[in-house]
Amino acid sequence: MSPNLSAAELRQRIFGRQGSTSTMDDTQVVLNAGHSAFSTALYSIRQSDAYLYAFFLALLSVAAAYKRATTAAWHLTIVLLSAFAVYAYRDLWPLATFTLTPLDKREGPLLWAKIAALGIASILIPLTIPRKYIPLDPKEPSPVPNAEQTAPILSLALYTFLDPIIFLANRVPHLSHDQLPPIADYDRAKNLVQRSFKHLDVFSGSPRRHLFFSFLKVFSREYIALSFLLCVKVLTGFFGPVGINRLLAYLETHGEGAVVRPWVWISCLLLGPLVGSLAWQWYIFIGTSMLVRIEGIVTQLVFEHALRIRMKAETAKSAASTASTPDSRSATSSPELESETTVEPEHPVEGSNGSSDETVRASTPSTHSSTAKGKGRAKDSEAKTPEPGANKKESNLVGKINNLASTDLNNITDGRNFLFLILYMPLQISLCIWFLYAILGWSAFVGMAMMVILFPVPGYIANMMQTVQKEAMNKTDARVQTVTETMGVLRMVKLFGWEPKIDEKLAEKRDVELKFIRKRQLLNLVNGNLNNVIPIFVMIATFTVYTGIMKEKMKPSTVFSSMAIFDMMSGQLYMIFYESSRLIQAKVSLDRVGEFLREAELLDEFAGPEEEAARALLSDASRFDEDVIGFEKASFNWSAEDASDGTATPSSRKFTLRIDDQLQFKRGAINLIIGPTGSGKTSLLMALLGEMHFVPLGPGSWYHLPRKGGVAYAAQESWVQNETIRDNILFGAPYDEARYEKVLHQCGLKRDLSLFEAGDKTEVGEKGLTLSGGQKARVTLARAIYSPAEIILLDDVLAALDVHTARWVVDKCFKGDLIRGRTILLVTHNVAMASPIAEYVVALSLDGTIASRGSVSEALAKDEILQEELQEELQEIQADDKEIDAESPDEKAKQADGKLILAEEVAEGHVSWESLKLFVKALGGSHVTLFWILFLGGMILYDASNSLQTWWMGYWAEQYDLVSDPSEVNIAYYLAVFCMFSGIAITAYNISDVVYVFGSLRASKSIHRRLMQSVLGTTLRWLDTTPTSRVIARCTQDIRALDGPVANTLSGVMSMSISMLIKLGAVVVVTPVFLIPGVFVFALGGWCGQIYMRAQIAVKREMSNAKAPVLGHFGAAIAGLTSIRAYGAQAAFREESYKRIDRYTRSARTFYNLNRWVSLRIDTLGGVFASALGAWLIYGPKGSTALPSNTGFSLTMAVGFSGMILWWVRILNEFEIQGNSLERILAYIKIEQEPKSTKDGVPPAYWPASGDLRVEKLSARYSEDGPKVLHDVSFHIQSGERVGVVGRTGSGKSSLTLALLRCIFTEGTVYYDGLPTSSVNLEALRSSITIIPQMPELLSGTLRENLDPFDQYDDATLNSALRAAGLFSLQAEDDESRVTLDSAIASGGGNLSVGQRQILALARAIVRGSKLLILDEATSAIDYETDTIIQSSLRNELKGDVTLITIAHRLQTIMDADKIMVLDAGRIVEFGRPSELLKIGDGRLRSLVDESGDKESATPLPLPIITTDADDDEILTAIAIAAVYFLWGVAFVLFVVATIRLYIAIETWCERRAAAAAASRGRSKPPSAWSQTKRFFKSWQKTRNWGGVSMEDGEREPLWNPSASTNSNVDSEEAGNR
Secondary structure, three states, X not given: OOOOOOHHHHHHHHHOOOOOOOOOOHHHHHHXXXXXXXXHHHHHHHHHHHHHHHHHHHHHHHHOOHHHHHHHHHHHXXXXXXXXXXXXXXXXXXXHEOOOXXXXXXXXXXXXXXXXXXXXXXXXXXXXXXXXXXXXXXXXXXXXXXXHHHOOHHHHHHOHHHHHHHHHHOOOOOOOHHXXXXXXXXXXXXXXXXXXXXXXXHHHOXXXXXXXXXXXXXXXXXXXHHHHHHHHXXXXXXXXXHHHHHHHHHHHHOOOOXXXXXXXXXXXHHHHHHHHHHHHHHHHHHHHHHHHHHHHHHXXXXXHHHOOEOOOOOOOXXXXXXXXXXXXXXXXXXXXXXXXXXXXXXXXXXXXXXXXXXXXXXXXXXXXXEEOOOOOOOOEXXXXXXXXXXXXXXXXXXXXXXXXHHHHXXXXXXXXXXXXXXXXXXXXXXXXXXXXXXHHOOHHHHHHHHHHHHOHHHHHHHHHHHHHHHHHHHHHHXXXXXXXXXXXXXXXXXXXXXXXXXXXXXXXXXXXXXXXXXXXXXXXXXXXXXXXXXXXXXHHHHHHHHXXXXXXXXXXXXXXXXXXXXXXXHHHHHHXXXXXXXXXXXXXXXXXXXXXXXXXXXXXXXXOHHHHHHHHHHEOHXXXXXXXEEEEEEEEEOOOOOOOXXXXXXXXXXXXXXXXXXXXEOOOOEEEEXXXXXXXXXXXXXXXXXOOEEEEOOOOEEEEOOOOOOEEEEOOOOOOOOOEHHHHHHOOOOOOHHHHHHHHHHOOOHHHHHHOOOHHHOEOOHHHOOOOHHHHHHHXXXXXXXXXXXXXXXXXXXXXXXXXXXXXXXXXXXXXXXXXXXXXXXXXXXXXXXHXXXXXXXXXXXXXXXXXEEOHHHHHHHOHHHHXXXXXHOOOOOOOOOOOOOOOOOOOHXXXXXXXXXXXXXXXXXXXXXXXXXXXXXXXXXXXHHHHHHHHHHHHHHHHHHHHHHHXXXXXXXXXXXXXXXXXXXXXHHHHHHHHHHHHHHHHHHHHHHHHHHHHHHHHHHHHHHHHHHHHOEOHHHHHOOOHHHHHHHHHHHHHHHHHHHHHHHHHHHHHHHHHHHHHHHHHHHOHHHHHXXXXXXXXXXXXXXXXXXHHHHHHHHHHHHHHHHHHHHHHHHHOHHHHHHHOOHHHHHHHHHHHHHHHHHXXXXXXXXXXXXXXXXXXXXXXXXXXXXXXXXXXXXXXXXXXXXXXXXXXXXXXXXXXXXXXXXHHHHHHHHHHHHHHHHHHHOOXXXXXXXXXXXXXXXXXXXXXXXXXXXXXXXXXXXXXXXXXXXXXXXXXXXXXXXXXXXXXXXXXXXXXXXXXXXXXXXXXXXXXXXXXXXXHHHHOEEEEOOOOOOOXXXXXXXXXXXXXXXXXXXXXXXXXXXHHHHOOOOOOOOOOOOOEEOHHHOOOOHHHHHHHHHHHHHHHOOOEEEEEOOOOOOOHHXXXXXXXHHHHHOOOOOEEEEEOOOHHHHXXXXXXXXEEOOEEEEEEOHHHHHOOOOOHHHHXXXXXXXOOOOOOOOOOOOOOOOOHHHHHHXXXXXXXXXXXXXXXXXXXXXXXXXXHHHHHXXXXXHHHHHHHOOOOXXXXXXXXXXXXXXXXXXXXXXXXXEOOOOOEEOOOOHHHOOOOOOOHHHHXXX
């Protein structure tokens, strides 16, 4: 130690801090000099030891194995960092003070070299060393690791690892998914499942606890890191106010007494935003990574559990109950709604006749209303809220599952920031109170008291907003429900000509919705006013007390720093309300997911151990062979709940399948399952598959379906995936070309494939819209036949096939080599065709029991009804050997890509001006200029007034420096001016916001109307190539974005731009030199934002496109759960779900990380600008003379400007993203349209007066440049004629009906009642023709609402239509569970069998009363008996001038028609009376009859109908037959008269005998038994009325019910008369 050091230097060297020597004299300093020398020497020795240890660690980190080397490297970094910290304290900190000097200053330049080297070694190098890629699963490493897993720590902190993707996005027109960074190992769905399911899924070993605590366990490390980062964010948030306070205090005192140099406080203006942004961005980085992982985990968790649940069809309690629909809150978040549409269960519930009283507990808020019952038409009643917990066990399961994966999942992820409420906000508010008390004294508590007093007001407004929001959601749900159902049945709407009525209905729903949205927006305005007013009141109260009562001087340092803190506190109060609402929603959704996981009814194989043990006591597995297929003493219900009563199907009737004794199917043979509609045929298959709840009937009860050899299943409603035809047939099985070709041949698909441009590579589309019903059925059949399964369950696959095709399938497939040796269980109505190939027959009765079983001969002997059916229907004929698929698929055509569903156009770059103009013009309506003047003028005045408020506060504080006595400052004056500026700002804010609110509502209404009119008016071809879910997304999700995000972000961009310009202008006014730096910072921020937005928009669109397939696969799998479980394909679907989740995760992680990239850079840019301004104001030329008030004002404006740059970029980017909704809406407004209605196209009022139809040279095609599907078709159908149309699949039958309705492009002329249809408006044409499509479409609600959706008819008319359609033939009239007008119908008719749906669709057509009725295979899924009743009813119920065109597969359906038209390849090959066509030896109709199994029933009726063109022989034959019938009638009348006379004579004789006997005994004459009987019948006839029973609705209920006799074809009115 040098002896020449002065006492002061020695003192500084020893103590190194200010104030330490205040009590020491120079003598004491000298005495301690020796001790100081010893301490310095010891410090040097320890420093050397540390460096030696560091050297050893460095060698170890290079030479040791990886694990030890990594540990050594981290230890080395800690040692070096500790040494650097010591130097920083000793030598760097003194540089930041006025009073201290570096302790090691004597070392000179070597000191700074050592510090620099230590800084590089301990900080820079560890932060910049790339990390080694360590795969999470060593068995499955990523081919290309994600840069996030290998990037250095500094790169991670600054997000520079995203630079390549950012700049790539700016070099290419559009960033594709393959160009995105690969997914990280820890984000893969498979690894997430392994990590989380052990804590979440009970079946994976999770304990039973609330999901919240389970997620805390899964993400415990993440939440610890988030807590630390939030604390850092809170602390750095005070750097700005503290820096401003200290800088202004320095200026106020001119540096007197200052200890810390000003540049430290200037650095706070930079480090505050920088460090705070680092902490905050890392918080969001971890939070968003958890968000994406939680999305994948919850989606997979719900999907896995859905694979275990029992599917049931449920209905709403009342007519107006809204079914489960995508919640409006979810659709906003989800990019595509493809997945959010409700999916029906794939198997209908059998035995479901009657009405239901069950309540659907909607998964979203819905409005329930009761339906008035009584005479006449049910009237609308007030909406009612269902009682809490009413029928809680009943819920719309499929809709609920889909909502769990969309709405509830979004709510859960929105509530991830619960640490805000329990950590961030309490900590920040506490620090705010402490800071305010430190600078304002106890007046700060006055301001706090004012804030607490006013606190309930925002709470009250928040409650009002919540109430209005719920109402708005209910109204939105009602509109979304209507839109969803309309889009689901849009083809039916167009075929029925309902577009104008539906448009009006939707417009009414929209008006009601907008009414509540307006209330919500105005309450938002009130809330915004409170956010402006409360801080003003708080500041007025605080500063009034501070200056008026405490008599303190206002200082700029106090004013500007306290204003910043008050703003911070008011923001936190707002966040409390915001986050609390989100947390409540998250908690509710988390509870719903937990309830689903705990309480959803599972299949029996997943039942609890107690229930399994109970069944095991009754069942005895040893009683049957492992290969047996069958039941013994077993009953089955659709639910385990209340199994003793069964499960409610669409009616209140409880359906139970019951096998009282043993039933075993024959192995290696074809087993038929037959029975009337609703008898439980499908339920029998479901019971075997384990889909129904098994209830043992006693000891020895069992059921068994061997799974060892595989099981295949073809559902009645064909379930296909949105894949190619080949993929649907293979269904994950390996491709065997020989077997595949044989399957195509035997299933009759080759010719169908030749009609497709891409052959078997054609995509079937959503729900198989590319394929006809028969083609879907054969694809489903081909899937089952191609599979290697030993057991095949087929549910009525022949119902959708025409005669030729059905015969082909029976002969080639069921008799083919691919079936040989396999066990087939075939449900069918086509007994005649299928019985020759069956070795075992099971017949079911309507009560769900076995009517007969055994071989065909045994079944015939036991079941007289079956015997009668076979005698009527079965006629063995040798079928022609000609092949129907001689044409092979075109090999050249197979090379096409087969894409039916057009890929959604992805706009590149920014939102187009055309899309923006659509919204901007709609905002102003008819007063565009006035709108923008008021809106922009109000925003400018508002921001200018706010800036003047801030300046005025500084000016007020400046006045205290101009007077000696603070009391001389007129406090009232300055407060009054401050209040004036505040009033101007609030007034301008209200004017601007009110104008914008009404403008946005006007825009939402007009754009929605245009969109709906466009979609309703489009062509069927466009609908075929566009998924329904995509259309629903435009009408729901994008409209919702228009109502909220689009309008709000546009307003935000404009108001923020104005505010930034005004703040920058204020800075420039005070400091003109900062004009250029300000513009530079603005431009640089804009440039960062531009390159960010280009990448962000591209990634966002990829994220949107990746989200839809996740939910689409989810919904499709839920719809086909039965098939998936039957095939045992759960693992394959699970893997596919992993792939789709990974694809979404890849884009979603990139999307959120890009936000971090831009946020950090712009926060840094803003911090640099504010700190540079602070440095200029302090150290600049005018720094010594600048007024503190002006400096404070300028710094406040600069900090505000800097903080807004990021939000401006972010909100501009958000507008660009939300603007994508405008682009998509505009694209759908401009889709192809059908001809619009004109005045010239309005037909005369009487038209149509008859059903006369004349067609001349009609050709048709599905697209303008497509091939013709009809070729010069000409025919004439007179009014009242019944015409049958037959032909094989693809012959043009359905195309003919579409051409008659002008649904496709046509050439030629069609005259309907004398008018060419081309001259009539489409609405008028289609309203006058009724078509019943092959697949009936029903809406959720009551049966009445389905028959008469627009309240046009009374109940008597509706009941008559139901009777005519044959519904009453399926149920007894004294059955309480029968279907009535008030019976509930599930969405899509999911609670009815297909046959019942077709009956209701037929009744709906009869209600319309059109002169031309077209049945397009409308009875294909109805048994022969019911079909016969329907045909008989149609003959008797339809008026004589109604023309009936029937397209049918069953020849008996149309053989009694007046004429039959045979089509082939779009041409009429035969057209004439059946008797004439059957005489043609090689005729097409004759061949169809010969090939069918119902030749006898297909023979024309013996009584010919005399027409004007009948010849003489026919007339004589008809007269002769009529004479025979007349004589038989006369004989019958004579017989009845003779019987009556005999009865009277016997009665008279008995009475005389009785009277004589009584007289002989002296007693009065007693009534005889005959007299008593006679009086009884007379009195009963008077009370009951033989003609029918009087009913409340004015109808006549027939005394005799034809449904009581299953073989009767006579309608109820005829029966009643008889």
